[in-house]
Amino acid sequence: MPGTCRPIGITTENREGMAGPVGTVTSEGLATSCSSLLCPPGRFGHPPTWTSEETPSAMTATEYDTQPSDTIVAGVDAHADTHHVVVLDRHGHRIADRQFTATFVGYRELLTWLSGLGHIVHIDVESTGTYAAALTRFLISHGVAVVEVNTPHAHTRARSGKDDRIDAEAAARKALSGESTAVPKDTSGPVEAIRTLSVTRDSAVKARSSALVQLRDLLITAPSELRESLTSKTLHGKASECIRLRPDRTRLHEPAQATKMALRTLSHRILALDREIADLDAALEQLVTAAAPVLTSHLGIGVGHAAQFLITAGQNIDRMHSEAAFARLCGAAPVPVSSGKTHRMWLHRGGDRQGPVL
Structure with a gap:
């Protein structure tokens, strides 16, 4: 797709000698390449070449027929405290279902229980980035294939109802039919560490902005003597001045003293x-x-932009098989919304909404 950047960093040329497995962030870092004028081809590297072995996908019906007779797939409906699991055989018949606690002991019991029912082809999990993040890490670390599944469509829920068993079974059937083939993000490496710190920083920035707005509003309504005593031109400067205010706590019933205390408290917070x-x-x-030295070395790409790129792409970037897949992940892929004589396109409304800022 012209004008849409793709992730770079793992190619057939540099795959040999990598320090980590396919999909990890190497010392070469990540960069982008596209055919637009803003990102000339070859400036940041060569586009990656994907092979069929690198892109996990759900099995077809024929492939399931070649599996052992005890082949099973499982669907997981994840919650904060419990995970409900439904097991299907290769023909889609429900074998068993059970609920487990969302703890390390519960994950171990879940895997032991599934292993006793048959040969696990893959486990289809909802909420791999939230409620089931820890379960996904546990399963992948034990060599189990995990498929990320979206929540059931509203029409499906209207017909079948909703409970944990129904949702878990729907997840298993989605992957069994080949409808869901997404590989979950790897959350066991430095990219996940970057994400957690970025989320914390974003909340701190929002809290500081809110405190600055409150400080400004209080200064507007403050007594004129107090307001005129603060001579700084910027809000941060006024906050530094407000820290030196000394309200009389025995006279807090007076608006001037209460305002001093409020301004001083907000200034300490800021x-x-x-x-x-x-x-x-x-x-x-x-x-x-450390994760993307090449990317951060380019002009105009700061730490914030590089961090967001890593968070959007994920640790295992090999799960994106084309630049179109990356565009859809960023919510920048066109989708047809034509009808009759009307022909038009809209941008896909899903994906990581922070991705387009790149």
């Missing part, structure tokens, strides 16, 4: 958040530079 954001920025710079 400066504390400044320090918190600075600490997170330093940690993110260290992690992102």
Whole structure:
């Protein structure tokens, strides 16, 4: 797709000698390449070449027929405290279902129980990035193939109803039929560490912005003597001045003294958040530079942009088989919305909505 960037960093040329398995972030880092003028071909590297062995997909009906007779697939409906599992045979008949606790002991019991029922082809899991993130890491670390499954469509729920067993069975049937083939993100490496710090930093920035807005509003309604005593031109400067205010706690029933206390409290919060954001920025710079040194070395790509690219692409970037898949992941892929004589396209509304900022 012209003008759409694709992830670079793992190609057939540099695959040999990599320090980690396919899909890990190597010392060469990640870059992008596309055919647009903003990103000339060859500037950041060569486009990756994917082979059929590198792109996991659901088995076809013929492939299932060649599997052992005890072949099973499982679907998982994940929640914060429990996970419900439904097991199907290769013909789609439900064999068993059971609920497990969302703990390490529960994950171990789940895998032991499934292994006793037959040969596990893959386990189809909802919410692999949220409620089932820990379960997904556990299963992958034990060599089990995991397929990411979306929640059932509203029409399906209207016909079949909704409970944990129904949702788990629907997840298993989606992957069994080949409708769901997505590979979940690898959340066991440095990219997940970058994501957790980025989420924390974003919340700190929002909290600081909210505190600055409150400080500004309080200054507008503050007594004129107090407002005129603050001479700084910027909100951060006013916050530094407000820290030096000393309200009389015995006279808090007076608006002037209460306003002083409110301004001083907000100022302490703002400066504390400044320090918190600075600490997170330093940690993110260290992690992102180590994970993608080539990407961060290019002009115009800062730590924030590189971090968002890594978070959107994920640790195992080999799960994206084409630039079109990456565009859809970023919510930048066109989808047809034509009808009759009307022919038009819209942007896909799914995916990572932070991806298009790249």
